[in-house]
Amino acid sequence: MSVLAIERAVAINAVLRASKVCQKVFQSLVTSDTVIKKDRSPVTVADFSAQAVVNTILYESFPNDPIVGEEESGSLRGDSGKELRDKVLSLTNTVLDTPLDDKELLAAIDRGSYPGGSHGRMWTIDPIDGTMGFLRGEQFCVGLALIIDGDVHISVLGCPNLPVDFKSPEIERGCLFVARNFSSTEETQIHMADISSSSAATFCESVVPTHSSHKEAAEIASLLGITKLPLRLDSMCKYAAVARGDANIYLRLPVRIDYEENIWDHAPGFLVVKEAGGIITDIHNKPLDFSLGRTLKANKGIVVTHSKIHGQVIDAVQKVVLKQ
Numbered sequence: 001m002s003v004l005a006i007e008r009a010v011a012i013n014a015v016l017r018a019s020k021v022c023q024k025v026f027q028s029l030v031t032s033d034t035v036i037k038k039d040r041s042p043v044t045v046a047d048f049s050a051q052a053v054v055n056t057i058l059y060e061s062f063p064n065d066p067i068v069g070e071e072e073s074g075s076l077r078g079d080s081g082k083e084l085r086d087k088v089l090s091l092t093n094t095v096l097d098t099p100l101d102d103k104e105l106l107a108a109i110d111r112g113s114y115p116g117g118s119h120g121r122m123w124t125i126d127p128i129d130g131t132m133g134f135l136r137g138e139q140f141c142v143g144l145a146l147i148i149d150g151d152v153h154i155s156v157l158g159c160p161n162l163p164v165d166f167k168s169p170e171i172e173r174g175c176l177f178v179a180r181n182f183s184s185t186e187e188t189q190i191h192m193a194d195i196s197s198s199s200a201a202t203f204c205e206s207v208v209p210t211h212s213s214h215k216e217a218a219e220i221a222s223l224l225g226i227t228k229l230p231l232r233l234d235s236m237c238k239y240a241a242v243a244r245g246d247a248n249i250y251l252r253l254p255v256r257i258d259y260e261e262n263i264w265d266h267a268p269g270f271l272v273v274k275e276a277g278g279i280i281t282d283i284h285n286k287p288l289d290f291s292l293g294r295t296l297k298a299n300k301g302i303v304v305t306h307s308k309i310h311g312q313v314i315d316a317v318q319k320v321v322l323k324q
């Protein structure tokens with residue numbers, strides 16, 4: 001067995017089960033009127049449940065591995081948290097082989113409180129990245145990565161609503177990177193689309209304009225001669241879209257200069273793109289540094305491209321964003 005083969009298999013199992021939890025809630029939400037009422041409670045239940053599922057499965061195989069997870073169990077505790085806790089518990093137990101009780105559920109969620117850092121092994125989990133996309137009935141994902149001494153070694157992205165093929169979205173949805181669709185047990189190697197000039201590119205950006213500046217992205221696109229409309233997706237599905245050639249560039253351009261990106265929002269997507277042959281830096285062309293705690297303190301924004309056009313894209317980003 002190759003190095004980290006067990007970790008990879010456990011991570012795939014964990015993300016697949018957590019994705020199924022999310023998919024269940026997502027499908028019931030799409031058919032209800034919660035989206036119109038802007039009720040966030042279904043996504044909250046799925047969020048806690050997905051973290052509990054992943055952390056439980058990781059703990060069964062790797063009890064000594066720390067986890068940097070987005071959620072903590074505060075709002076599920078005590079009498080005030082009972083209603084939410086009951087919902088999370090019953091959803092969680094639909095996908096676990098051995099059911100949890102209340103106490104085990106809270107402990108599982110809080111196993112994600114590790115502060116991060118530069119030494120040894122740690123997992124990072126975003127139980128639902130793209131909650132806005134989830135609530136809109138669009139894109140979201142479950143992201144999990146194994147980081148060792150600051151480097152991302154394994155990542156799995158579960159994208160329950162991502163079309164297997166963007167050209168025929170009605171046929172099948174639900175993709176697990178690396179890298180197979182939900183219903184198949186066979187893995188398919190994915191590749192970035194080959195591109196030699198940035199003017200032919202399609203770029204991805206957040207749907208939410210406060211997460212990434214649409215205005216600056218449009219200026220960068222114009223500087224690069226890009227004429228295609230941007231592909232706007234929530235969550236780390238943007239990394240997946242670039243990795244498999246649906247788009248060629250992902251721009252995340254800071255709106256708030258004090259915002260620090262969380263490691264769980266990028267480590268899972270980062271390796272999916274890197275393994276497909278892409279380059280990932282920040283807007284200063286610096287590599288992402290996952291070794292500095294729970295956030296990417298040393299980086300600002302994200303620029304993901306095919307290696308052939310990274311230089312051209314960074315030049316344009318720096319002209320527009322950094323006025324260089």
Ligand SMILES: Nc1ncnc2c1ncn2[C@@H]1O[C@H](COP(=O)(O)O)[C@@H](O)[C@H]1OP(=O)(O)O
Nearest residue numbers: 130206207208210211212233234235256259265
């Ligand atoms: N000001 C901000 N700039 C960039 N990303 C943000 C900002 N505020 C929140 N986010 C994060 O953006 C991610 C979703 O990105 P996208 O819109 O590209 O799907 C979420 O994980 C969200 O984190 P959080 O869940 O902590 O709010």
Ligand SMILES: [Mg+2]
Nearest residue numbers: 126129130265
């Ligand atoms: Mg997130």
